[in-house]
Amino acid sequence: MADIKSPVPGTFYTQATPDAPVYKAQGDTVTVGDVIGLVEVMKTFIEIKSDMAGTFAGYAVENEAAVSAGQTLAQLDG
Amino acid sequence: MAERSAIKRLFIANRGEIAVRIIRAAQGLGIHTIQAYSEADAEMLAVRMADEAICVGPAQAAKSYLNIEALVQAARDRDADAVHPGYGFLAENAGFVRAIEAAGMRFVGPSADTIDRMGDKVSAREAAQAAGVPVVPGSKGRIETLEMALAAADEIGYPVMIKASAGGGGKGIRVAKNADDLAQMAPQAQAEAKAAFGDGGLYLERAIQSPRHIEVQILGDGTDAVHCFERECSMQRRRQKVWEEAGAVCLDEGIRDKLCASAVALAKAANYVGAGTLEYLYDSAANEFFFIEMNTRIQVEHPVTEMITGLDLVQEMIRVSGGEKLRFTQDQIVRDGHAIEVRINAEDPILQFMPFPGQVGSMRLPEGDGIRFDHFLYEGYQIPPFYDSLLGKLVVHADTRAEAIVKLAKALDELSIDGLKTTAPLHRALAADISVLTDSFHTQWLEPWLEAGNLTATP
Numbered sequence: 001m002a003d004i005k006s007p008v009p010g011t012f013y014t015q016a017t018p019d020a021p022v023y024k025a026q027g028d029t030v031t032v033g034d035v036i037g038l039v040e041v042m043k044t045f046i047e048i049k050s051d052m053a054g055t056f057a058g059y060a061v062e063n064e065a066a067v068s069a070g071q072t073l074a075q076l077d078g
Numbered sequence: 079m080a081e082r083s084a085i086k087r088l089f090i091a092n093r094g095e096i097a098v099r100i101i102r103a104a105q106g107l108g109i110h111t112i113q114a115y116s117e118a119d120a121e122m123l124a125v126r127m128a129d130e131a132i133c134v135g136p137a138q139a140a141k142s143y144l145n146i147e148a149l150v151q152a153a154r155d156r157d158a159d160a161v162h163p164g165y166g167f168l169a170e171n172a173g174f175v176r177a178i179e180a181a182g183m184r185f186v187g188p189s190a191d192t193i194d195r196m197g198d199k200v201s202a203r204e205a206a207q208a209a210g211v212p213v214v215p216g217s218k219g220r221i222e223t224l225e226m227a228l229a230a231a232d233e234i235g236y237p238v239m240i241k242a243s244a245g246g247g248g249k250g251i252r253v254a255k256n257a258d259d260l261a262q263m264a265p266q267a268q269a270e271a272k273a274a275f276g277d278g279g280l281y282l283e284r285a286i287q288s289p290r291h292i293e294v295q296i297l298g299d300g301t302d303a304v305h306c307f308e309r310e311c312s313m314q315r316r317r318q319k320v321w322e323e324a325g326a327v328c329l330d331e332g333i334r335d336k337l338c339a340s341a342v343a344l345a346k347a348a349n350y351v352g353a354g355t356l357e358y359l360y361d362s363a364a365n366e367f368f369f370i371e372m373n374t375r376i377q378v379e380h381p382v383t384e385m386i387t388g389l390d391l392v393q394e395m396i397r398v399s400g401g402e403k404l405r406f407t408q409d410q411i412v413r414d415g416h417a418i419e420v421r422i423n424a425e426d427p428i429l430q431f432m433p434f435p436g437q438v439g440s441m442r443l444p445e446g447d448g449i450r451f452d453h454f455l456y457e458g459y460q461i462p463p464f465y466d467s468l469l470g471k472l473v474v475h476a477d478t479r480a481e482a483i484v485k486l487a488k489a490l491d492e493l494s495i496d497g498l499k500t501t502a503p504l505h506r507a508l509a510a511d512i513s514v515l516t517d518s519f520h521t522q523w524l525e526p527w528l529e530a531g532n533l534t535a536t537p
Contacts, residue, residue: 009435009463011138042424042433042467066118066137066464 002052003060003072010041012073014063022063024056024074036074039067054078085109085160085184085400089153090124091174092164093143095454095470096376097124100162103392105129112156114149116142118462123454132156137464143167150177160184160399166466169375170197186399187352188298188374196348196372206369209347211340214286214359214368220279227264228257230282237287240264242271243279253285284368288520290360291319292326292367294341295383295391298350299398304408305338305345306383306391312521313508315431320501320524321508322419324382327479327517328362337367342408344372353380353395362520378421378471381452385417385475416482417475420490420508422453423467426499427533435463439496444489448475455495469500479517483509507533 006012014022014037023036030036030050037048037059054076061067088104089112090097101111101124113128118137125131132152135142142148144167153161161178163169163186172190179185187193196202203213217230220243231238231254240252240263252267254260264280272278291314295306310326311319329337341356355373360366380391389411398404425431438459443451453470461469474489476482487509490502508514511532513523 008433011464041463042435042465044433064138 001057002054002076002078004036004048004050004052004074004076006039006048006067006069006071006073008039008041008046009068010039010046010066012061012063012065012067013038013040013045014059026056026058028056030054030056030076039073048073050076052076052078085186085396087112087156087158087160088186088396089149089156089158089161089183090114090128090164091143091149091153091161092167092169093119093122093124093454093465095452095468096164096378097122098127098454099452100164100392101127103390104162104396106390107393107396109396112153112158114143114152116464118464121459123456123459130156137462139167139465146171146174146177149174150181150183153178153183154181158183160186160396162186162396163375165375165378170373172197184399186396188348188350188354192348192350193374196354196374199371202372203369205348206344209340209344211344211356211369212367214284214370216283217281221264221282222279224261224264227260227280227282231257231260234282234284237285239283239285240267241281241283242267242275242277243281244271244275244277286359286361286368287363288522290326290328290362291357291521292329292337292360293355293357293377294338295377295380296341296345296350296354296356297391297394297398297404298345298348298352298354299402299404300349300351301346302404303342303345303350304404304406304411305342306387306389306411307413308334308337309379309382311379312519313514313524314521315524315528319379320421321505322379322382323479323482324386324417325413326360327416328360330365333365333367340367340369344369350374352399353391378468379419381450381471381473382417382419385448385450385473386413386415387411388414415475415477416479417473418479418482418486419471419473420486420505421468421501422470422472422493422495422505423501424461424469424498425467425501427501427504429499431501432499433463433467434499435461435467436498437461438498440494441496442492442494444472444492446489448485449473449489450475451493461498469495469498472505480515483515504533 057075060072087110111128113131114134168174172193175185175190215234252263268278310323313321358367450473474485
């Protein structure tokens with residue numbers, strides 16, 4: 001199990017827009033560089049990319065949750 | 079006493095530096111202040127300064143500072159008789175105004191109907207034209223043929239922008255410098271519009287090359303209106319102003335008078351109440367200005383106007399919203415010297431302006447005659463990541479523009495805020511740039527200047 005962490009504090013989003021599908025669902029294949037979510041920090045959206053390959057195990061926080069820098073956002077089964 | 083404002087208990091539905099600014103203005107008028115805050119803002123400076131404060135919801139703005147129901151309920155619970163919206167959030171939301179008035183309170187700003195009319199670009203353009211205010215010349219109705227396009231362009235004046243009637247944004251926009259260009263481009267634009275939107279109708283508009291953004295501050299009491307001169311706000315990155323001046327030294331007296339008079343005409347026609355700003359594009363080559371839109375609220379850059387006129391715009395907007403008449407006539411508003419404001423944002427200008435919501439360490443703030451720093455910082459304060467990055471505004475005032483830049487550079491050298499990255503290095507570089515010193519820039523100037531590496535090249 002590997003963690004994908006937020007580099008910045010802010011608000012976490014599991015989808016690009018409220019109408020878009022979630023970036024990843026449990027069991028999805030994740031390759032290096034895949035976007036797994038967005039963190040909004042001071043009105044700027046930062047794409048959270050995986051730096052590992054594996055299988056998506058799930059989000060560790062809910063859509064629109066407040067997150068701190070270094071907090072785990074999602075987990076991968078490697 | 080009829081002279082006194084009817085407002086006694088003011089609810090502040092905003093945060094950050096503007097909340098601090100509003101509290102200062104209101105307390106100066108002897109008004110009791112009630113500060114709204116989100117769960118993430120319990121420690122902000124405005125909460126500490128206000129006479130009382132009330133939590134209106136979670137950190138996310140949609141659930142707090144944009145939550146009309148929660149804000150109106152909180153204001154009622156604390157017996158507020160008026161609500162100041164600041165800027166951003168709900169400041170130009172007519173539904174918010176109607177909810178406040180339905181609850182028996184006053185809104186510090188214009189009526190909901192005025193916000194509706196001036197907030198919509200098409201109806202604002204119509205209102206401007208009706209008041210005799212110049213707008214960017216454009217074709218009337220759909221252009222269907224090349225002959226129509228050529229005739230319309232002759233009337234508008236070259237260069238013209240060719241847009242699809244049905245399109246939005248910048249897609250497929252072409253600029254024709256002359257009739258030959260237009261003859262070649264119009265059929266292409268028509269074919270492209272038909273393919274993209276199923277509608278080959280075109281719209282032509284004067285292309286204003288390298289425009290200046292110039293705006294006029296107005297104050298109105300519902301019958302009378304005055305202007306407080308103009309501001310020059312062309313220094314922009316991603317359509318956000320970063321450096322603002324009052325006045326615009328590129329204007330001669332004749333054009334300045336016409337510009338300011340046009341703003342007053344529109345404010346009067348709209349029966350405007352409160353502080354407002356009319357934004358214009360100024361074509362320096364043609365010495366012409368064109369109204370683009372109106373902001374029906376106090377603006378971030380209002381302090382430069384206060385510095386050159388000596389007025390307190392926030393106090394004046396509270397007074398007129400409380401039912402007072404304007405306290406001065408146009409000839410009593412006199413401008414003196416030149417003022418510059420720079421926005422100090424929690425961003426790292428060296429790293430593509432990446433937001434930097436850190437904890438404020440020790441601070442050294444510039445002070446002295448003609449120096450003002452509007453901010454919401456204190457040592458130990460943790461900047462929340464949920465809102466915009468504006469930390470404060472450094473404002474200087476001097477007799478001339480050149481002296482103001484010298485004073486600004488000195489004030490920026492004195493400013494230090496530990497624990498954060500800020501945009502101060504950008505402003506230090508700008509204050510030393512020859513184009514800035516000679517006032518030769520426009521709205522499209524800053525981004526290429528940054529891309530050319532001018533910031534990283536300056537230590």
